[in-house]
Amino acid sequence: MTPEEPAAGRSTAANRPHTDTITAHVPPRPTTVPAPSLVYWRMQRGVIQTQLAELAGVDRATIQRLEAGGEARLTTISKLAAALNVSPADLQRQPPAD
Numbered sequence: 001m002t003p004e005e006p007a008a009g010r011s012t013a014a015n016r017p018h019t020d021t022i023t024a025h026v027p028p029r030p031t032t033v034p035a036p037s038l039v040y041w042r043m044q045r046g047v048i049q050t051q052l053a054e055l056a057g058v059d060r061a062t063i064q065r066l067e068a069g070g071e072a073r074l075t076t077i078s079k080l081a082a083a084l085n086v087s088p089a090d091l092q093r094q095p096p097a098d
Contacts, residue, residue, distance in 0.1 A: 032071035033092055039067050040095035041084045055083035 042052055042063075049067075053060040056079040063080070066072055072080075074088065081088040 030073045032073055033077060034069065034071050035066045035077055035080065035091040036069075037091050037093055037095040038063070038080065041086050041091060042067075045084050047084075052080065052083055056080045 042049070047055070049060050049063045053063055056076075058076055058079055062072055062076060066080075077088045077091055081091050084091075
């Protein structure tokens with residue numbers, strides 16, 4: 001055995017695979033939820049998407065996405081609920097059967 005060679009079965013920094021990985025902190029993804037009753041409550045209040053977007057301070061595309069079955073952050077759901085004068089839970093429930 002030479003000084004440059006590790007003993008059999010022994011590992012040195014020189015012969016180990018590189019595993020020094022920098023692990024960046026990744027923040028958790030925001031919780032998103034659907035709002036299946038959004039169309040129902042918007043129609044009950046008699047407002048169009050553009051008006052609701054302005055009242056809630058969200059983009060109209062967000063309302064379109066939610067009404068098409070998409071999801072949004074809880075903060076967005078809260079803004080929409082406040083603009084419609086309902087609770088966020090009301091927007092997350094299934095709409096009443098007509």
